[in-house]
Amino acid sequence: MVKLDPAMIHAVNKPARYTGNEFNAIQKDHAQVQCTFALALPDVYEVGMSNLGLKILYEILNKRGDTAAERVYTPWIDMEAKMRENKIPLYSLETFTPLSQFDFVGFSLQYEMIYTNILNMLDLANIPLFAAERKDSDPFIVGGGPCVYNTEPIAEFFDFFIVGEGEEIIVEVVECYIQWKKDGCAQGRQGLLKRLAILDGIYVPSFYAVQYNAENLIESVLPIYPEARSLVQKRVVKNMDTVTFVENPVVPYIDIVHDRIMLELFRGCTRGCRFCQAGISYRPVRERTPEQLRALAKQLVASTGYDEMALTSLSSADYSCLGEFVTDIMEDFKNEKLALSLPSLRIDSFSIELAHKLQQVRKSGLTFAPEAGTQRLRDVINKGVTEENLEQAVRSAFENGWNTVKLYFMMGLPTETDEDIIGIARLAQKVVDLYREVTGKRGARVTVSVACFVPKPYTPFQWFPQNTQEEFARKQKLLKEHIRDRAIQFNYHDANISYLEGAITRGDRRLSKVIYEAFKQGAKFDGWSELFRNDIWMKAFETCGIDPTFYNQRERSKSELLPWEHVTPGVNKEFLLREYHHALKEELTEDCRRGKCSACGVCPNLDVKVVDWGKRHD
């Protein structure tokens, strides 16, 4: 057990990040369980504690009498320095057990910019960074989460990956491990990996050989063991009502990013925005019943004491029973001062009226994501939002007393012209003018946030070249020049971070050495702009003789074998190609949730169905 010296812990910022003992945290005696599983999120405590996926896995694993699951996050740089100085290994927050003593260490892969933190955490835990160097006494390092649809750049650091939704497969992994242990750890580490590889949704990267051709492109990715599948498909929960959800989440002592109950209404979103990876990887839409949600809400309020609850989903306003459900739940909690929030608003007046009903009376500001500045470009990306939708939504918001509106956009989308960029400024101005028209006063505050578009694997834009940094800079300047009203605040992203994200997200196994080199030179918390060190990264690419533009700015041929194709969310390549061509022709594709099936292939490939309770009454 790790013991923290008071002088050390006293010297760091927010020491309660590192001292555990939160309400609902579960401490088990490791001598009494068969399997110990550390659940890691490679970011700071406040971010890690806000992740719903790990809360679910924590609950599922700890419900088992034979398993102990514990949490670990990345120590902030002040604590890391203290730990290294005092030779304190990275430890879990429940029992202060060094990470190296766990059977599994699972990393949640939320975004590419935390990959160096994974290496840093393994290093702090004295666990060998490369899977090939791990011994029988080392934990198995497993990854899962949104980035799992291209893990090639980090393949060499992981023993295996869990692809898709973890609720069911995590239990199979633990049971497989316990059996393997009973069998005397037959065939060592390889033995367990072989047993795991035959399970649906398990990807063991070391069981595949990657061949490259003369143009440096991938020639083939082939299994080298009979246990390894040639195609690994994601796991998906068929019935959201029967799967375990969080009922007793750990309640932190310090403010975290999402410091409230998260009630997941449904999983998946099939609006079909063509830039969106989550829109593909979480297919199909599966709703929970309102009855189940009301019961969960009661349990969660009772078990946490939180006075705030967010109704979460990829697009919560699309929940089929939302109006009725919100009325019911407000009735259920009318005596308990529970504030409800709807984090993902749709751009229409239904959403605004709902937000108003939820008494988000502080009117702190509404956020909309038109994503692109002109109708033409919104059609390219299949963002089914018109200027009239936005006008109505904003009008309704201003009529209901809001005066602050945030608008999210992207730049660098396929087919984008300067007119589309200027369209962002024009749209923002229109919102400012609308406020005057509705209220007869000045005083609107409009924030325009523009991200640099990063094409992602398993989206219709996966072949598309990312804009260069110079192009991003030019567009940012252009937009700035066209924003003249002082009511509009313009925020934009550091193009260097997006450039790097662009290289890694569509990278292949050859990037492992770049990530390792960057880590060795001190890269960490790359998603935190104040800690991001572009110089280290560019040097690392140079040292390894790898050109990042090969990955981010190269237009890929439709016939090219992409590095991630052997692990799939179940979508057909033909569908992605079809969508790419629709995009170029500015043609829209319907949402299959209530409209026509667009034959993406997920339902038949994974034997799963859309679950939308709105249809129940038809």
Add this chain to the structure above:
Amino acid sequence: MTKFRTEITKGDEIRYVSHLDYASLMERAIRRAKLPVAYSEGFNPHMKISFASALAVGVTSAAEYMDIELKEPVAEDVFCDRLRQALPKGVKLLRAKMFEGKQKAMMAIVDLAEYTVQIPLTGDQAAICEAVQAYNLAPTIMYTRRTPKSCKEVEIKQYMQESVQVAFVNEMIVFTMKTKITPAGSVKPGEILQVFKTQFSMPILEDEALIHRTGLYAGGQTPIDLV
């Protein structure tokens, strides 16, 4: 209007929780306990609870006092049972007493705090005792209190209720301190340790100190004995 005055602790498990976070963990516990707590009126209702005295980050306590206002009466044993079941590790409910009517805010009446401070013994015992004696004998001591925003000279001996006591137990230095809490201000044990070190050359590792509040009083009585 029913109120409860409670005597609670802040244990080692939550030593590094700030006063503000301690207050919100108590709010959540009260909600979990399903006590009929009263809220303030208005746009942004607040739970009607109040504390006697804020505790610094890193300090534990056997003597925290919190008042809770309820919308309707609850029997004392029911109140205690429900709250105890909802408390996190590190908070114990020692006593609770129901009272009616108006009482002065505890914050305004507490005037004395008692602490014990434990530090691993690394220096010479005699030198430590001498420094304590010199500190106790000094008529006035100026201390520079620094916050991120300001820097202020404070005379701290005016806030000492009694002489600091020192004992040595199992390789630990144990100080006992009694400090006055006044409308004009007070002195914290951590500040006294700094003064020991910098002005009286005491050989101690003040960063290693474990500070524990053992008592809080108003006019010689604990706040809970006042109701």
